[in-house]
Amino acid sequence: MTTERRVLVHADRAALAGSVAARFLTKMIDLLDEQDEAHIVLTGGSVGIEVLAAIAALPARDQIDWSRVHAWWGDERWVPTGHADRNEHQARDALLDRIAMPASNIHPFPASDEGLDLEAAAQRYREELLAAGGGDFPTFAITFLGVGPDGHIASLFPERDGPRVAEPGVIAVHDSPKPPPGRLTLTLPLINQSERIWLVLAGADKAAALGLALAGAAVADVPVGGVLGTKRTVFFIDDEASSEVPESLIAPTSYWTGAMDQAEWTVGED
Template sequence: MDRRPKVNILANRDALSAALSAHVVRLAAMTVASQGRFCVALSGGSLMDIIGPSLGSNPLRDTVNWSGWHVFWVDERWVPWSSPESNYGHAQRQFFNRVSIPDEQIHAADVSLNPSETAQTYESILATVLQPGAGRVPRFDLVLLGVGEDGHTASLFPSHPALNENRRWVVPVVDAPNPPPVRITMTLPVINNARHVTFVAAGPGKANILSKVLNYNLQQPELPARYVNPSNGELQWFVDRAAAAEC
């Protein structure tokens, strides 16, 4: 059964950036204080444009214990890190260059391998760092997601077989309908096992899809974003007024 998420609607993109950054910093501080570290999985798209400059500037930058952060990617495009399409590369430019997260705690996917090997290697990184235990799924403290205009999230696209994967943690996607077509993505069992899952959407281009994804009076089986429903965690949306205009 779907549980209705909390939807935070902010006046504009700047207010969204500030509220989202404060949310992430609060969760990170609480988690580092209680567990000694904070494991977060980032998405690509506009997420780093929204949150990176805010997290990487004062007053937040100098108040965060960056040494406790471990950063992963929900999905990655199978392109060189130097490519403008690389999620890691974009995060490096917008976020990591501004803060002091230890390099060894930034867990980028090895795109020098073929897609299947990249996915398998990333699974091994999840197992080593998160140590879920035999037969258990890794548990992130926070997963940050965007949503595409077709309802996809991470690199989980409508009607794609990866949506039904319930055994693997990370899978290759070699036929994504959006460019670039080759990617790797975490699967729904991992996303839905997180303690906190937060969607982010901004701008009028997201208004129509948000009106569908957030309309819980209608069944929306074709929208992957609706498959995100943490089994033992909190689901929230942070959106600006333009994105929420049709909700």
Template structure:
């Protein structure tokens, strides 16, 4: 897999600090959902975890623009998840629910069945208890495929997923996005999802969208803050090899944005 990943070339937008970055990303996300709803319904957004990702969701919750979105026509997905029991505070879903999602369900008309969490360890899906990351990944791939018809894959893409209107990603100091880590087998996984073992960042077991799925998004936004991420952000924006800098392979079909604070921009 080369640095010349398919999709739109990245554009970097730099904000002065992590707080402004999260607030700006929240405003941009709400505007993106409104713009998408002006031309199609439903719309699909992929959420991310991490410090800035959750701060972005908190900023969405506090924004007066939040009420302008028709949340009954929005579906929420995740780019990756820690393979932990339901409700574990380290799950991206748990943190996103506390920051935004539960409030949207309670008072903004977001249907509970529009919240598509990756199955947790011990969840029962189709009468089967999910005991491995691979089982969770397979169940999530099936759910993604159920919504793929209207904006499904074309050409030689093997990922049956919605054409996500916006897909948010954080980036680790090692350049990973979702749970696709440098040198790991998940980088070359085909289809929509992959079970991850031996993650260098705990917990070791995770579930992730693949590059096949990430690259189906109309817009991909990588949101990163902190000086410890500057070297990998620069390498990814310069087109570094995906095997070493997975973030370099995260591209949208129409737009790829890097939303950085000044420290991450280096």
């Protein structure tokens, strides 16, 4: 099956967040016209949370029937409920507390104060996902991902076991190189079952990871290089993050199509 990877460049961080927010609302309106419900996966990080805040700031947010949208997370830090470092906490502040999404549609990872160890917490989230999908994992319509300067996505870090896990699911991370060492994360095969994966990254410190990902670096070394949605994968970046990508590939409408080991770029719209 042919899928697509695109790179869309924005002038600066603010333009990036605003553009992704507008695209998200437009796509959600279209999806909910076609299907009963939609599952989305949220991310943390400064740019990811800026996108959520930009969604909340747009009047079009009220055109979405949020009762038909389920929110999940790609990963979470192993800290207590309500901790400022939790992706869930930040997402609630930026967006979820500002829209009419039922509490039952919000699916945070377990927290460290819920009486579970990391392995049990991973298993519980896996079971929650399977229950929502009627015995299989739900189809994620849109999965947001941030990208670290080292090329990590979710809590799948280079030179760790996480990126090498071959099965869709949820895993515990005990040795994160970024604090805290304990994390919970979706595996790359489950992330790649998403219909659309939107990677949002800004800053010159992300340029090398982006360049390596587009050049086909090994997934174990640059996990973001292994990301590929079933319909489309889009890198939404600012100008600074584009500095190590050839100019011919970074026009605002440039995108890559085909299998991950090909190198054909063409022009099109998201």
